[in-house]
Amino acid sequence: MAVPAIELHDLAFGWSAGEPLLSIAHFSVARGERVLLHGPSGCGKSTLLGLVGGVIRPSRGTIRLLGEDLTTMSAPQRDAFRAEHMGFIFQLFNLVPYLSVLDNVLLPLRFSRPRRERVPDPRSEALRLLDALGLQDRRLLQRRATELSVGQQQRVAAARAMLGRAEILVADEPTSALDADTREAFLRLLMRECASAGSSVLFVSHDRSLGTCFDRSVSLQELGDLPPGLEPS
């Protein structure tokens, strides 16, 4: 069996030793799999994103991404891993305000040489992704990111997250600021593009009705309960 894109095992995180904010017995996302992780706000979604993104370390357990153990890496190694293999889309404020749309899309290539080398012609690849995500208007390219509508901004963020064939796409409520029609179109285009690129998707949302667009839908709260026979020894 192929190495999973994301594999969390016996994971716990808490600021103090007592009650952990987040506790996950086992969770994995296969390569190319698109998973919706849903749960009410305050159930530890941001913490999970921080753990998977490698910006915080778990109190316990292992995080394996593409087979590599994040918990044994140094902070700069985790930053480099994130730069090379991952893409993020947030709910709002995805774009650097002083960069143009095109420069925002090209941003991940600035921080990772391997990722830059995967894209021989960054500009045309950026244009292709923006096209595929429904931003065909070339006049937008040199606009400042802040001049775009929220829906346009989310598409730019998605193009950025995918540029350079990021293996893992992590999205944190990227559609909750969009109206229903835009949300539908955005999700459809995003999923189609991820499928063609073979990217795995971890999509976090409070809205479980989005589940129909995904391969699998999981409740974050249920992840804390250990399946029988898998208790940590």
Add this chain to the structure above:
Amino acid sequence: MTALPGLALRSLWNRRGTAALTVFAIAVSVALLLGVQMLRDSAKQSFAGTISGTDLVVGPRGGPVNLLLYSVFHIGEPTANVSWASYRLVAQHRDVAWTVPLSLGDSHRGFRVVGTDRAYFAHYRYAGRQPLRFAQGTSFAAADETVLGAEVAKSLGYRIGDRIVLSHGLGAGSFVQHDAVPLRVAGILAPTGTPVDRTVHVGLDTLDTVHGTAAGAGEHAAITAFLVGMKSRDTVLVMQRALNEYRGEALQAVIPGVALADLWRVVGVADRALLAVAACVALAGLLGMLAAILTSLNERRREMAILRSVGAGPRHIFGLLVLEAGLLAVAGVAFGVVLSYALQLIARPWIASRYGITLAVGPLTWVEVAILAAVVLSALLLSAYPAWRAYRVALADGLSVRL
């Protein structure tokens, strides 16, 4: 790390209003710093160039600095005189090329009168052995003639042919006027930037006539001091020693360069204070930049979270802020240099005509380059504080900003 310069530039461009003000503040303080440094250099050169080409200044025994002060700078009063006999003795010595007598004690409307002879205009040198030059007229020929320094003529509005009257004593309000003997202005010297500009020159004969102390042809009453030029530099120390040990009269001989250096150590305190003030202004400019960066930090937390999500580490955030400060400082320094050259070029003719000091507008000196480097380095060091705060924030916020 290639990511950062482009980002820093665009980030600054995005805040170009604040950035321009910061750059301008740094530029003004840098221009001030360079201006002060250049004025210090010019002042020191001009000071050191007050007298040049003279091997010894000889006067009555006392402090060397004091002798230099009253004989060359015309500050303070001589304590004793040098006899004409001693002067003749030195003047006729076989190793001596030339001598210039100086007799002080009179004034004209606040300007000192120096009694001397025509050798003064031939041998007095200043600032890199430049000779005195007549702007108008010639040296005094008759006993009722005088030669004015540039500033005397300018501030009192004298022209060739005007008649002036000397006063006994040095105060502007002296009561004893030598009005029986009015003098005709025969020549006016070009500005030199030295005390010569503030001096009224007359012949020793003239002083004798004025004072009624004529001692016969070629003979004079005592003088205050005299300048000596030796035929060979090798004999300067021998002559100095001989004069200092001369038993016939209590004399001292001073090498001007040595005494000037002594004097500069005293005067130099003021100019170091000036430099310290300029350095404080530069620091204020940099603190302004620090404040601007610190203020912007909070509104940039989202930007930092975005940068982190695309793979930037906290150290990148740190580097970005230091880089931005560095760019501001470099731009400020560059603009400051341009500003300072522009000011120097504008001020040059004015300073030359007013003070006789020709500003040497040349390439930056090593000291100036070091000052500029110190400004940029200070900016980088200061920026470590906001950069460190941003580092902490980036570390704590991670990918999501909790505002």
